[in-house]
Amino acid sequence: MTGTWRYGRWHEGPDPLAPPLGLREALDELGRDVMDGASPRSALEELLRRGTPGTTGLDELTRQLWQRRAKLQRENNLDGTLNEVRELLERALDAERRALFPDPSDDARFAEARLDALPSSTAGAVNELAEYPWRSEQAREDYQRIRDLLGEQLMQSRFEGMKDALGQVGKADVDAMAGMLEDLNELLAAHARGEDTSERFAEFMAKHGQYFPENPENTEELVDALAARSAAVQRMMNSMSAEQRAELADLSAQAFGDSRIGQGLSTMDGLLRTLRPGEDWDSAARMRGDNPLGLAEGAQAMQELGQLDALAEQLSQSYPGARLEDIDLEALAAQLGEEAAVSARRLAELERELHRGGLFERAEDGTLRLSPKALRRLGAVALRDVLGSLRAGRGERDTTRAGAAGEPTGSSRPWRFGDTESWDVARTVRNAVLRSAETGASGVRLDVRDVEVIETEKRERAAVALCVDTSWSMVAEGRWLPMKRTALALHQLITTRYRTDELALIGFGRHANTLELGELVALEGTWEQGTNLHHALLLAGRHFQRNPDANPVLLVVTDGEPTAHLEPDGAAEFSYPPDPRTLALTVSEVDSLARLGTSTSIFRLGEDPRLTEFVDLLARRANGRVVAPDLDGLGAAVVADYLRGRRT
Incomplete structure (x- = not known):
């Protein structure tokens, strides 16, 4: 059979050609941040802010938004309408004076005197000339253009579709707009009183729908659309100087030469502010550029600034209940392009898949933590890195001989x-x-x-105690993350390849605690004085006693000599320099473990002479050994020592 395939344009649904989300890489980054002391929640937020290869992070998207916002403010100003009115007024006055100059009559001189006595403010002069009998036809046209310009700008600033509806405006058109504003304000007032405005809204749209190309479905949608524009106009007015605001307020009375327009718009703004108090009515944005914007363009710029602010808040994810699905992808694409929207969409998908994939779980106290599945993945990566750095090969710890019990x-x-x-x-x-x-x-x-x-x-069974120093010096010297990765690698090795062995992870600072892997991974460094190796050795001994049929293996990772010990009442006694009693109790516990036949290895971090002397003493008494790896080789040293010890 033969057939033909037809390929069409992709319209919706997951993009079949989109690159994979990279959950493994994302989890690796999360794990590094968590082990470095960040909470899973903050690590996830940091990953989303930073982004992934091929996907722009939230911080960069936010930076681009603020850059665009700064450009709008830097390049534009709000003087456009006032400047244009001034230019038209000056042109009208010049034309009128040229028409009056040849006339020797007293009426002409009186008219010139009237023009010379006009107020210095643009708004005052325009209002004063409302009843002036123009002799110059050009002057009359320029003056009428001022009125039409004011009306057009005022209407376009409030009604998004008004630009297309406004053509050559005549008296009938002005009457229609005044009637629309009157009907609209009655509708808004009824809605503010809580009345059912369904029928009134339908009648209003049937009568005046040409002014609203966005086609709102009900009064609420109409209010939303109008309030957003009205608030933008108010923010624009807030951004002007007091003189500019006063001039525009006075000039609004001359919109289309009909005071009903300015009054109707003022009433509408008041009603919308009552209906939508949550809109941003009070902020301002300084516009300091050279490109003058008219009222309509200024309102649009303010709306754009508001949209940029809203997007920045969405990208910040700092409000309660924030989700990346809240980001307005359409608005983001309009501001920064399709690639920005794609990055935001992919980050939302990544966050969703990380939760859906079972990589996070809620603890009893409601906090977010890494799931066992995520910990296994992190352990596998840590072990892979460790084994990759072992030049001597993987190393097997099995002893092989013929035997009935094998x-x-x-x-x-x-x-x-x-x-x-x-x-x-x-x-x-x-x-x-x-x-x-x-x-x-x-x-x-x-x-x-x-x-x-x-x-x-024959497979020998081992009880392994990994004691890791969790004192503040481990954090301060950059040893915190290598220590955790070492524990992860050893845990992964034992739980996946040598499952008969029993591993105990013991952290020791002022006190010592037996930790689950998730607890150790999420453990944050705290400022706490004390390196209580004595307590850690006590817990290791209990672990060995719980597994009497297993060979005891002790691995200690530390960067400081013991400075604390456990008193019989359970209190931790700290002293620096180390108290002789602290040293004696620690050595005594090492001797006790040595009598159990414990294989002991101490991994010394740093070059402190006192620490070097003390751990050498412990190794001699325990018939063990001291390893001094660098930080990059700590995990390999611990795993290799474990494998070597079990092999022999």
Whole structure:
């Protein structure tokens, strides 16, 4: 069969060609931040702010928004309408004076005197000329253009679709707009009183719908649209000087030469402010550029600034209940382009998938923490890095010998005197058949030479105590994260490859505590004096006693000599320099563990002479050893030592 495939434009749904979200890489970054002391919640927020390869983070998107906002303010000013009115007024006055100059009559001189006596303010002069009998046709047209300009700018600043509705404005058009404002204010007043305005809204839209191309479905939607524009106009007025605001207020009376327009708009603004008090009516934005904007353009610029502010708040995710799904992707694309919207969408998907994938869970106190699944992933990465740095290869810790108590290896060998392993029956019979055929004997007779036994390997079981220093010096010297990655790697190795071993993670600062892996990973560094190795060794001894059939293995990671010990009443006694009693109790506990046959390794971080001397003493008494790795090699040193100890 043959067929044809037709490919069309993709319209909606997940983009089939979008790159993968990179959950593994994201989790690795989260894990690093969490182990460095950040909470899972703050680590996730930091990841979203920073972004991922190929995806712009929230911080960069916010920076671009503020850059665009600063550009709007830096390049524009709000003098456009006033400047244009001044230019039209000056042109009208010049034309009128040229028309009066040749006339020798007293009326002409009186008219010139009237023009010379006009108020210095633009608004006062325009209002004073409302009833002036113009002799120049050009002057009359320029003056009428002032009125039309004011009306157009005022209407366009409040009604988004008014620019298309306004053409050559005549008296009938002005009457229609005045009637629309009157009907609109009655509708808004009724809605403010809580009346049902469904029928009145339908009648209003049927009569005046040409002014509202956005086609609101009900009064609420109409109020939303109008309030946003009205608030933008108010913010624009707030951004002007007091003189500019006063001039515009006075000039509004001359809109289309009909005071009903300015009065109607003022009433509408008051009603909208009552209905939508949550809109931003009081802020201001300084516009200091050279590009003059008219009232309509200024209102649009203020709306754009408001949209930029709203997007910045959405991207900040700092308000209660914030979600990345709250980001207005359409508005973001309009401001910064489609790539910005794609990045925001992918960050929202990443956050959603991290939660959906079971990588986070809620603790009993309501806080967010990494799930066991996430910890296993982090452990796998840590172990992979550690094994990759072991130049001597993976290293196996199994001791292999034939023994009845071992586990089958999958192979067999000839029986030797004293062997108690199970017979490999299939191979034994096969050997007998082949030998009988070679000798020509009738039938098959079993001989001791035919017997093969199943080869087994003995796997020793270990109880491992990893004691890690959690004092403040580990944080201050940059050893906090390597310590946690070491614990992760060892935990992953034991729980996935040597599951019969028992691992205890013990952190010791002023006190010592046995920690679950998640607790250690999320542990934050705290300013606390004391390195209580004595308490940690006590807990390690209890771990060994709970596993009497296992070989005890002690691994200690520390960067300081003991400065605290545990008193019989459970209190931690701190002293620096170390008290002789602290040192004596610590050494005594090491001796106790040595009597259990404990394999001891101490990983010394730093070059402190007193620490070096003390850990050398402990190693000699415990018949153990001291390793002094650099920070990058700490994990490899601990894992290699564990494998080496179990191999021997």
